[in-house]
Amino acid sequence: MALRSFVEIAKNSHFPMENLPFGVFKPHDGATRVGVAIGDLIVDLPVLEELGHFRSSEFQDRKIFSEDSLNAFLALGRPAWRKTREILQHLLSAETPTLRDDVRLREKVFHSQKDVVMKLPARIGNYTDFYSSYHHAHNVGTMLRGPENALMPNWKWLPVAYHGRASSVVISRTDVRRPQGQIKPPDASAPIFGPTKSLDYELEMAFLIGPGNSLGEPVPIDRAIDHIFGFVLMNDWSARDIQAWEYQPLGPFLAKNFCTSISPWVVTLEALDPFRKSLPRQDPEPLPYLRWKNDFTFDIRLEAHLQTSSMDAPHGITYTNFQNLYWSIAQQLAHHTVNGCNLEPGDLLASGTISGATEESRGCMLELTWRGANPFKLPNGEMRKWLENGDTLTITGWCQGDGYRIGFGEVSGRVLPVV
Ligand code: MN
Numbered sequence: 275m276a277l278r279s280f281v282e283i284a285k286n287s288h289f290p291m292e293n294l295p296f297g298v299f300k301p302h303d304g305a306t307r308v309g310v311a312i313g314d315l316i317v318d319l320p321v322l323e324e325l326g327h328f329r330s331s332e333f334q335d336r337k338i339f340s341e342d343s344l345n346a347f348l349a350l351g352r353p354a355w356r357k358t359r360e361i362l363q364h365l366l367s368a369e370t371p372t373l374r375d376d377v378r379l380r381e382k383v384f385h386s387q388k389d390v391v392m393k394l395p396a397r398i399g400n401y402t403d404f405y406s407s408y409h410h411a412h413n414v415g416t417m418l419r420g421p422e423n424a425l426m427p428n429w430k431w432l433p434v435a436y437h438g439r440a441s442s443v444v445i446s447r448t449d450v451r452r453p454q455g456q457i458k459p460p461d462a463s464a465p466i467f468g469p470t471k472s473l474d475y476e477l478e479m480a481f482l483i484g485p486g487n488s489l490g491e492p493v494p495i496d497r498a499i500d501h502i503f504g505f506v507l508m509n510d511w512s513a514r515d516i517q518a519w520e521y522q523p524l525g526p527f528l529a530k531n532f533c534t535s536i537s538p539w540v541v542t543l544e545a546l547d548p549f550r551k552s553l554p555r556q557d558p559e560p561l562p563y564l565r566w567k568n569d570f571t572f573d574i575r576l577e578a579h580l581q582t583s584s585m586d587a588p589h590g591i592t593y594t595n596f597q598n599l600y601w602s603i604a605q606q607l608a609h610h611t612v613n614g615c616n617l618e619p620g621d622l623l624a625s626g627t628i629s630g631a632t633e634e635s636r637g638c639m640l641e642l643t644w645r646g647a648n649p650f651k652l653p654n655g656e657m658r659k660w661l662e663n664g665d666t667l668t669i670t671g672w673c674q675g676d677g678y679r680i681g682f683g684e685v686s687g688r689v690l691p692v693v
Contacts, residue, residue, distance in 0.1 A: 279366045280374040281384075283313035288539075288672055288681020292548075294362055295504070295539035295682075298343055299390040306342040306393055309385070310362055311539050311683075316385045317362065327365070332357040343397045344482070344540065348503050348619040351485045355503065359544055392538035394445050395506070396482055396620035401438040401534070402610060403478070403510060403526075403624045405429075406601040410629035413641045430558060433601040433609050435626075438510075439531035443622065446537050446685040452663065452692050453532040455516040469692045470513035472646065473661040477578045477592050477637035477669050478508040479682075480624035481603055482540055489616040495566040495608035501617060502603060504542040507576075507669045507685040508624050509535040514640055514660070536622070537669075537685040545680050549573045549673040553602050563612055564605045571603075572596050574682075576628060576671040578637070583664030585654050591642060594628050594635040596671075663691040 277291035289295065289311040299316055300306040309316040319339035322328065328339070332354040338346040347354065365373055373380055405411055408425075411434075415424030428434065444450075452473055458465040484503040487493050493501055510530060517529030550570040559565070574596035579588035601609075606623060617623075627637040636642045639660055643649055646659040661667065668686035672679045 277363065278368040279312065280368045281313050281315060281366060285677075286679060287313050288679055288683050289313055290678045290680075291363060291366060292675065292678055293541060293545045293680045294359055295541045295545065296344055296347070296395065297538045297540065298393040298395050299385070299538075300393060301385050301390050305340070308339040308341065308344060308347065311387065312366060314387050316387055316390060317366070318383050318385060321382050322365070327361055328358065330357060342393070343620065344395050344503075345397050345620045348396065348482060348484045349486075352500060355484070355542060356544060359542065392445055394443065394536070395538060395540050396622075398440040398443050398620050398622045399618050401440040401443055401622040401624070402435050403438045403530075403626060404601065404606050405434040405626040406599045406606065407626055407629050407637070408600040409598060409631055409635070410627040410637060410641065413629060413636065417640075417645050430556070430600075431560070432564075433606045435606070435610070436525040438526075438534065438624070440622070442531055443534045443536060446535055446687070448533075448535060448687060449690045450511050450533045450535070450687045451690050453513050453516065453528070454692055455513065455528050456519055457515040458519040465519055470515055471660065472514035473689060474512045474514050474639045475578060475661065475667045475669075476510035476512055476627040477576060477594065478510050478625050478627060479505050479574070479576070479596060479671070480508040480536060480622050481505050483617045483619060483621040483623065486618040486621070487611055487616055490614040492614060493607060493611045493617075495564060495604050496568070498604035498607040499543065501607060502543060504540040505546070505682065506540055507537040507671055507682045509667060509669055509685050509687060510624065510627070511535065511687070512638070512640075514645070533687075535685050535687045537683050539683045541680060541682055546572050546574075546673065548675060549680065551597055554597070554600065556600070560605070563608060566604055569602045569604055571599060572673065574671050574673050576669065579668045579670070580652070580658070581666045581668070582652065582654075582656055582658075582662065584656065585652065588666070588668055589652055591650070592635065592637050594630050594637055596625075596628060598628050598630040598635065599625055661689050663689050665689045
């Protein structure tokens with residue numbers, strides 16, 4: 275049974291009362307601040323904060339919503355996140371007159387999403403990218419080493435990851451500049467320098483860290499969820515030719531750190547709660563620090579759409595699901611901190627490319643075209659092995675509820691040529 279608001283919300287909206295995702299926005303006539311999406315609107319939280327709606331003990335007498343990032347709110351932890359959600363679901367309810375019957379207050383509190391500029395939701399101090407989809411790792415490994423040696427021996431024992439670059443994480447709709455770098459053609463004895471010829475996307479999701487842990491103090495797996503605020507969609511733009519030459523022995527570097535795009539609205543674990551699913555079976559059984567009897571994943575539908583500069587509309591090229599991940603978010607977080615590594619509020623931990631068993635569920639062009647060997651045809655007849663200049667890649671996702679959707683909006687970016 276859907277919750278009712280006095281705000282009009284379209285049936286297929288990503289942002290019904292059950293969702294209430296958090297983001298950071300700049301209205302045309304004011305400072306950057308924190309808001310919550312409902313339908314096509316944004317709730318201006320500093321306005322409600324000034325009116326005294328967030329004064330309970332969970333907020334520790336601090337003004338947190340007039341800041342230009344979610345970091346202070348993230349640090350407060352789940353009691354404050356739950357309280358905010360409860361207050362907003364009450365204020366936005368069809369039964370509550372406070373906003374419903376006060377036109378002048380509503381004019382201050384609501385902004386139209388199309389009238390504001392969305393900003394990065396957090397100051398991201400650190401960004402980590404996992405490699406947790408079995409089918410993605412298996413496909414890529416098969417291309418590089420053949421099917422017998424597709425998975426490295428460690429892959430089913432630990433959630434493999436690399437430390438990414440936080441400074442080049444950008445908000446959706448930021449153009450991505452085609453990177454240049456060293457590329458070694460397979461038959462050449464020395465590398466050449468030039469623009470990447472194999473620019474790719476990676477369909478991923480990422481979660482934001484709430485309260486951190488102290489250096490030297492691992493987070494046990496049964497407490498991992500306390501440190502996770504919510505999810506965004508992510509595109510980990512990748513230059514495959516640069517990657518192929520640089521990645522050994524220390525992993526991804528310039529092939530990845532030129533740009534990583536995320537969606538603006540952070541969907542909370544509270545909103546995702548009804549969509550929990552049990553994890554797929556893990557064999558071999560993980561070591562004890564990665565085992566939790568209540569561990570779970572989520573049923574989140576995920577799609578990638580490509581629109582070239584000569585197409586009228588985007589065309590779907592990936593159809594996958596968050597459930598295709600082998601390692602859970604609790605396992606990722608427990609593993610990340612097991613050596614005492616300290617996570618901090620606003621850190622971003624990403625899933626890795628989310629591919630499934632079917633061809634349509636492959637989450638990047640490397641897999642879709644099998645390293646460029648099988649180009650695909652778009653509805654207007656154009657062929658693609660890799661992304662071309664002028665292409666726009668958009669990732670979207672949602673959980674399908676009974677009569678409502680918990681959506682993530684979208685993350686999109688257009689490819690620009692080398693300067
Ligand atoms: Mn990635």
